[in-house]
Amino acid sequence: MQALRLILSSSILLACAILVGCSDAPNAVNLDYHQRLQTQLELADLTPYSDRHKLKIPELKSAESSTISLIQLARLQHCQIGQLIAEHNSQLGKVASPSGEFSYQIQFLQQLPKCLSNLDDDTLTAELKKVFNNKRANLFLYWQQLVFNDKQLASLYLPFSHSLLEVNEESKQTTFNSLQYLADSKHAVISDNVDTIKVAALEQQLSGLFKNAYLPSLLRALYEQLHLLQQQTELLKTVSFDSLCKKGHHNQKAVILSNIFSKFYGSKIQQYHNMLLREYSYVAPSLKTLWQDKQGQPYPSELAVHPLKLDEALKIASVNHVSWWQTLYKQCGIQPGGY
Template sequence: MAPTMCTPSEPWRLATLLLALATLGLGGCTEDAGEALLRDYQQALAERLEQPPPEPAAPDNIGAFPELRERRVAIPEVREGLLDVYALRECHITTLVAERNSALGRVAPASQRWRYELTLLERLESCLAGEAADRLAAPDLARLERLAATKREQLPAATWNGLFASEEWADNFSRVSSPLPPDALAPPPAQREALAYLRRLSLAPFDPEVSRPDPEALEGHLQALRERPYTAELLRTLMLAERRLEEATALLERRLAEEASCPAGGFPAPLKQAAAGPALADWLVRLEGAAETWLADLGPLFATLEAPPPAVAAYHREWLSREHAEAPLSAFRRALATHRERRRALAERC
């Protein structure tokens, strides 16, 4: 089948097609609003420098989030006989363990398994500290102490798997995404709240100064992260801005390479004073602020384990780091700084 073109021969057919697409929300020939800001600036800059506008190149795709097998860490299975678990019935863990070992429990989502580990450890340690422990036979008390110690030791890994093995978390990094609209650069409040909740839930068992949030709210916060792939959208926007700024910088460098060549009427250094510059300058500031805020919120969750899986550590360094030179935020900042410097150089010469 021949591809659909945006330039049919009869004008009335084009009008009909565009109206249908707009009605259905399928306007594939329309330009993203953030892209439009960048392209308008490129066009105005090219005209000011008396050069042809750049041919915009498509930014690279963002990196793929590691596969589930690369994100999950292995946790040794703890095996106890039914009679051994029943001997600890005053600790109120028999029903909990039975549910976890049922057919449904074995295929439960990662978030439910995380809640199970939190609840189990809480009941084991509460039992150890209560009167029920005094009534246990010596072998059963030793078993309770061993179980509590093992589960506490395993909790960081269980916490990691509860988050990083969840589909909701992975969906926030989906490559099936688009750049952010200019009026929606800021991190969604519900998603920032979700990250704060997840951070408290992961810290509370190990830090007495952190109040434990309600574990029952876990699925709701994960769902908030799934509703929109904000992380992926942010990365795409940073990469789009970097590419368009580099293209605009190339225009400046070509003019600078022409000795003693200046645009008529001089050239302003500040981006805000350029044609089409004020809106873009504001957009760039807001984009950088949104990226700094969001990546700072994400960082602690990627540090839940002292030694995270190599694929996840590499993804964080290459895509989510605020310091790594080749990560999108650093590359964007470098492209913006270079562009500003080239504007200053031309302004000083002219």
């Protein structure tokens, strides 16, 4: 039965390679590793990974609206901000994108002080300062709307279809630049230093993440590997070492298992994990900034492992997996690789 299972699974992997060129897919290596173990051990099959929504969308408060009358607007026509407000008002009735609304709030806060310095109307100046203070107080709400509701950022935490196989350096650099821009913008919002935000670059940076598979496929790969490895370790823990390690015997089955471990986990899967962890460390600082609230607390996730803790979780899972094998070596009196 075990031999038949291996033949069938090998046929599936071969067909996969012929049809879509996926023989090098990391999850295929995990599957092959497990099926090789099943030729020697009574282990249940692995449950495939199904990607899920990474973060809960928080209940976002609506920012208090602050309006400028037509009379007030007419007195601002000599200022650049007058045109900005007029263009924004002309879009009333249309649903502005979160990025468009955030951009407007930033430009308003950047441009109004310049206008007020040349405005010879104390009453209007006082009213505009109230509007300014209101927008500044609500700016982080607009930031959150951007992060969670703008469609160009949705792929960062929605379910994704495939795991990262190899790194496209151009996509990686584009992702890093966009994340760094967003992280810098958030710092500017929190520190009330909005003049440093290059708002003209916002849409370009968002488009750098839109339909860019690097980050969502990296996150999916980490979750998938964690899911498979944790399962595998728990299944191995059900195996009795007494059935594998008998005193005075050669323990051939344990030797075969050790060779399987070295060939698949030691030389392929672990190498892939190291690559994923290296890539994750590249984006983690900016991602951490993006996915924390104003108080520096991570936005909640329904997943057992928060996406900001993936590296730590995979390292722990790897240690637990290797620990089982170390116990096998000790119990059976063999060396890694079977010698």
